[in-house]
Amino acid sequence: MQREIVGVCRFSFLGRGDWKIFNNLPPESEEEVIQSLREKLFDEERLEHRFGTFETLTLPGLNAQSDRDFLFIALTSDELPEKYLDRLLKLSARYQFLEVVRMPVMRSPHAVGEAYKKFGLELDSIIQFRLDDDDTVSCHYISRLREACSTMVCDPAHRPFAVTFPNALIYGPVVSPDGATETKLMRRFVPHTGAGQAICHNKRNILQWAHNRVDRQLVSFSDPSVWVLQSYFAENDTGALTPFRIKQQKIEEIPQKQQERIIQENFPFLVAT
Known part of the structure; x- marks a missing residue:
């Protein structure tokens, strides 16, 4: 049986997660931080920026x-302003692979679990991956992920594992000490980057793991062949x-x-634009 591959993205999702603002935050301070x-x-301005990267990087990469x-x-908040919800739903109509799920305030891992229930997904029958709304993956990502899971003999009950793609293109403006900026495309080798990290596990969903600690708890397959x-x-x-x-x-x-x-072989949509 071929396992279904399921990706998760938090798009303006309101709730506790693995973002810096929640690091070492005591439970009694959570409500105040959520309000902030x-x-x-x-x-x-923030939403326009997020849609900009989602529409020009994340989704085109998946569509390729x-x-x-x-x-x-795409997990989003049920408080997302109506015009932006409409924009998100139009993207879902455009891209067959994209489903939008609105959630009230809750912790990210719980929201993922609720979304899986909505689509009838069971942890022991899927391969999960994570991707932020400002990142993307090689056009060969899904194919290589499926091959990696086949190589590892996917058995989430007895041999759970993770798959990572450590070769990362880094894109963004470089800010110098005097405040000047220059947009650059560089590279970084990141053994357990969160971009495109995947797991096969029958008890925990992808957001129940700190991406930079997965290798301490799971057997891992690292594929540097795609970016x-x-x-x-x-x-x-x-x-x-x-x-x-x-x-x-x-x-x-x-x-x-x-x-x-690298761009031609992995991100041809960037050449087209």
């Missing part, structure tokens, strides 16, 4: 997949690029010819 987040989450047999769930793309902006949780951060995270420049080859 509510005010920022639905800001029009050589293996189109997958489901992608993921991560955007770095001041407006997202990843944050803006600075010379210090580039050095600290070992982000490297890419020779122009190699850059062109």
Whole structure:
């Protein structure tokens, strides 16, 4: 039996998750932080930026997949302003793989579980992956993920495992100490990046794992043959690029010819645009 591949994305989702604002946050402070987040989450300028990356990076990358047999769930808040909900639903109508699920305030892992129930998905019969609304994956991602799971002999009850794609293109404006910016495309090797990370597990969903700690608890398959793309902006949780951060995270420049080859082989939709 071929397992269904299911991706999860949080698009202006209101609830506790693995974002920096919730790191080490005591439960008694959660309501106050949620209220603060509510005010920022639905800001029009922020939403326009999120739609910009979702519509030009995330969805085109998924739409370019050589293996189109997958489901992608966008979790959003039931407080999302109506005009933006309409915009999201129009995207769902345009892309056959995309389903939008509105949720009240709750923790991210619980929201994923509720969404799976909505579509009749069982953890022991699916392969799960995560992707942010400002990142994307190679056009061969789904195909390679399916091959990786076949190689690992997917048995979530007795041998749960994770699959990661460590070669990441890093895209965004680099902010210099004097405040000047220059948009760059660079590369970084990230053993357990959250972009496109997948798991096969019969008891826990993809957001019940801290992506950078999965390798401590699960057997992992790392596939460097295809790339993921991560955007770095001041407006997202990843944050803006600075010379210090580039050095600290070992982000490297890419020779122009190699850059062109990586894009052509993995992100052809970027060439088309």
